[in-house]
Amino acid sequence: MAFWRDKWKSAGPRVAVVAHDLAMVWVTWLGLHWLRLGVLAHPPRIPLWSTEILLVLVSQALVFWQVGLYRGLWRFASVPDLWNIFKACVLGLFAIVLGLFLYNRLDFVPRTVLVLYPLVLMGLLGAPRLLYRAWKDAQNENLRMNSVRILILGAGHAGEALVRDLRRFGTYQPVGFIDDAIRLRGTKVQGVPVLGRVQDVAEIARETAAKLLVIAMPSVDASALQRVVMACERTGVPFRMVPRLQDVLEGRSLPGELKEVAIEDLLGRKPVLPDWKAIRGWLGARSVLVTGAGGSIGSELCRQCARHGARRITLLEIDELSLMTIEASLRRDFPDVELLPILGDCGDQAVISYALSKAEPEAVFHAAAYKQVPVLEAQLREAVRNNVLASDTVARACCDAGVGTFVLISTDKAVDPANVLGATKRLAEMMCQALAAQHSTRFVTVRFGNVLDSAGSVVPLFREQIRRGGPVTVTDPEVTRFFMTIPEACQLILQASAIGTHEAIYTLDMGEPVPIRLLAEQMIRLAGKQPGRDIAIVYTGLRPGEKLHETLFHADERYRPTFHPKILLAEPREVEAAAVQGAIAELRAASARYDREALAEWLHAAVPEFRPIGQHAATYTGSSTVVAFPARNARKI
Structure with a gap:
C-alpha cells in the first residue's frame, strides 16, 4: 500500500x-x-x-x-x-x-x-x-516580509540569475543592486533597482537595512575584487560571493552556492588557464603513478589525472590514513578509474620496484618530499634522505622500468638556494639532469612558489590563529612570497608534462610577489575582524633558512616562452653527471651512518651555490662535531 x-x-x-x-x-x-x-x-x-x-x-x-x-x-x-x-x-x-x-x-x-x-x-x-x-x-512574497534582506554587488548576468534563484527560495529578499556602470543607474533588473556605486555600498546598506551582501562578479579580476571586498568590509555587514564558473565546473563549488570570499580569490594575478586539450591528449587512457599521493599536491594531482582521462592511477603513500583518505575520495568521485593503492616509502628500492611492476605506468609524478623550511634546517639527514636519495631511487627505478616520463616537483627555493629545502631540491634537479643524458626516460622538472592552503603552509596557520583570537604571527613586515592555489599548481604540472621536451625545467610566470603582512591583514578582514584592533599582528623575525624575497629565475638559466603564455622553459645549467652521481653515492653512505657533518659537506660540494642566510644560519650537530654555515647577507630583525 x-x-x-x-x-x-x-x-x-x-x-x-x-x-x-x-x-x-x-x-x-x-x-x-x-x-x-x-x-x-x-x-x-x-x-x-x-x-x-x-x-x-x-x-x-x-x-x-x-x-x-x-x-x-x-x-x-x-x-x-x-x-x-x-x-x-x-x-x-x-x-x-x-x-x-x-x-x-x-x-x-x-x-x-x-x-x-x-x-x-x-x-x-x-x-x-x-x-x-x-x-x-x-x-x-509574504514569506519575504520576514526574510533576510540582501544587497547584490553586480547587476550583470550573475546578479540577475541570483535574484531569480533567491526568489525561488522565498527566505531571501533582494532589496537592490550595486553597480559602477553608469548606464544601469536608476534602472531595474528583475524588478530590483540599481541603487548606486560600489564605493557607496556602506551608505546604501545602512539605508536599505541589508543583512547580507552578495558579490555577484564571478569574472572580475583580483585587484577589482580586492576593492569590492574592502568596500564590503567597511559596512560591517556579512558578505558572500557567487563562485566562478571554473570552480563550479571543476567541482570546487556547487551551482547556486554562495561561498565565503577565500584568500585565493584575492591573489594579485589572474589564475593560469591550462590548455586542457593538450593535457587530455597526453594524459588520456594512460597509467600514471603518483608518489606522495596523500599529500596536498599529490592528492589534487590524482584528482586532476582522474578528471582528465587517466586509465589507471597508482597511489604510493607512506602515511596509511592519507592513503585511505585519497583512495576513498577517488573511488567515490571517479568510479570508472582503476586505482592501485600501495602503502610504503618510495625511497625503499623494493617498494618502488614493486609499484612500477604492478602499475606499468607511462608517467610517474614524484610529489613525495619534505618541504617545511624551518624543520629541515634542523633535520639535515631526513631532508637529504627524502628529497635527494628517495628521488634518486625513484628516478633510477623509472629508467630501469622504461617509464616514458618522470616528473620531479620542485620549488622556487631551488633557485639560488638559501636553505636545506632549496639545496636538496636543487640537487634532485641536477640528479634528473644527469640521468636524462644517459636514459631514454623523459625528465621534466616543474618549479612553483608557495601553495595556498597546502599542509603546513601559512594560510591554515593564519586561519587557526585568527580562530583562536590571535595574535597572527608574521616573520617580517617586508617579507614577500609568490603564491598559487593547489589546483593551479597541479594544472601547471600536467601542462608542463604535456610539452614534449626530453629534458626541461619549467616554471610559472607568477606575476608580482604578495607581502605576507598584506596576506595576514586580508585574512583577518575576511574573518569579519579588523587587524590591529580585533586581531593583533606580531612580527617574530625570519626563521632559519628564510629569505625576505624569493626569486623565480636563476641568472645563468636562460628562459624562453612555451606555447602556453604563462609557462616558461629554462635552459638547464651544465652539470657533470659523474660528479653528481658521486656526490649522491657519498650522501647515501653518510645517511646510512647518520653522519650529519659529512652530509653537510657533501651537500655544499654538490650544490656550490647553496648559501645559508639568516641570523640563525643552519647548524648541523653530530655526536661530537658542529658544522656551522656562515650567515651571509644576514638581516638583523
Whole structure:
C-alpha cells in the first residue's frame, strides 16, 4: 500500500496536469463549435462525446507528449514555457487536421474552428500556469516580509540569475543592486533597482537595512575584487560571493552556492588557464603513478589525472590514513578509474620496484618530499634522505622500468638556494639532469612558489590563529612570497608534462610577489575582524633558512616562452653527471651512518651555490662535531 501511495505522490501532480490540459482541449473544441454553429437559424446538435472528439484528444495528447510539455513545472512557468505551449497547439492542429481528414474528410468541421483553435487553446493552457506561478510568488512574497534582506554587488548576468534563484527560495529578499556602470543607474533588473556605486555600498546598506551582501562578479579580476571586498568590509555587514564558473565546473563549488570570499580569490594575478586539450591528449587512457599521493599536491594531482582521462592511477603513500583518505575520495568521485593503492616509502628500492611492476605506468609524478623550511634546517639527514636519495631511487627505478616520463616537483627555493629545502631540491634537479643524458626516460622538472592552503603552509596557520583570537604571527613586515592555489599548481604540472621536451625545467610566470603582512591583514578582514584592533599582528623575525624575497629565475638559466603564455622553459645549467652521481653515492653512505657533518659537506660540494642566510644560519650537530654555515647577507630583525 505504501508503494502505491509513494507512486501517486510522485506521479499524481503530473497526471493532474495531463488531465487539465486534455480537458482544456475538449472545452476548446466543443466551445468553438458551439460559438460558430450557434449563430445558425437551426443549429445542429453538438454531442459532448464522439469519435471525432476522441481523435482530437488523442492527436493533441501525442503532440503534447512529443513536444515535452510535461517536463516543466507550473511553479516555474515562464516565457519559454508559453512558446512551448504555442508550438504544441499549432502542431496539434496539424495532427488533428490529418487525423480528421483520414477519418471523415473534415466533414462538419467549420474552418473558423480550425483557425481559432491554437490561439484559444494556448490561452486556456497558459493562463492557469501563469496564475499558479503568480499565486506561489505571492505566497513567497509574504514569506519575504520576514526574510533576510540582501544587497547584490553586480547587476550583470550573475546578479540577475541570483535574484531569480533567491526568489525561488522565498527566505531571501533582494532589496537592490550595486553597480559602477553608469548606464544601469536608476534602472531595474528583475524588478530590483540599481541603487548606486560600489564605493557607496556602506551608505546604501545602512539605508536599505541589508543583512547580507552578495558579490555577484564571478569574472572580475583580483585587484577589482580586492576593492569590492574592502568596500564590503567597511559596512560591517556579512558578505558572500557567487563562485566562478571554473570552480563550479571543476567541482570546487556547487551551482547556486554562495561561498565565503577565500584568500585565493584575492591573489594579485589572474589564475593560469591550462590548455586542457593538450593535457587530455597526453594524459588520456594512460597509467600514471603518483608518489606522495596523500599529500596536498599529490592528492589534487590524482584528482586532476582522474578528471582528465587517466586509465589507471597508482597511489604510493607512506602515511596509511592519507592513503585511505585519497583512495576513498577517488573511488567515490571517479568510479570508472582503476586505482592501485600501495602503502610504503618510495625511497625503499623494493617498494618502488614493486609499484612500477604492478602499475606499468607511462608517467610517474614524484610529489613525495619534505618541504617545511624551518624543520629541515634542523633535520639535515631526513631532508637529504627524502628529497635527494628517495628521488634518486625513484628516478633510477623509472629508467630501469622504461617509464616514458618522470616528473620531479620542485620549488622556487631551488633557485639560488638559501636553505636545506632549496639545496636538496636543487640537487634532485641536477640528479634528473644527469640521468636524462644517459636514459631514454623523459625528465621534466616543474618549479612553483608557495601553495595556498597546502599542509603546513601559512594560510591554515593564519586561519587557526585568527580562530583562536590571535595574535597572527608574521616573520617580517617586508617579507614577500609568490603564491598559487593547489589546483593551479597541479594544472601547471600536467601542462608542463604535456610539452614534449626530453629534458626541461619549467616554471610559472607568477606575476608580482604578495607581502605576507598584506596576506595576514586580508585574512583577518575576511574573518569579519579588523587587524590591529580585533586581531593583533606580531612580527617574530625570519626563521632559519628564510629569505625576505624569493626569486623565480636563476641568472645563468636562460628562459624562453612555451606555447602556453604563462609557462616558461629554462635552459638547464651544465652539470657533470659523474660528479653528481658521486656526490649522491657519498650522501647515501653518510645517511646510512647518520653522519650529519659529512652530509653537510657533501651537500655544499654538490650544490656550490647553496648559501645559508639568516641570523640563525643552519647548524648541523653530530655526536661530537658542529658544522656551522656562515650567515651571509644576514638581516638583523
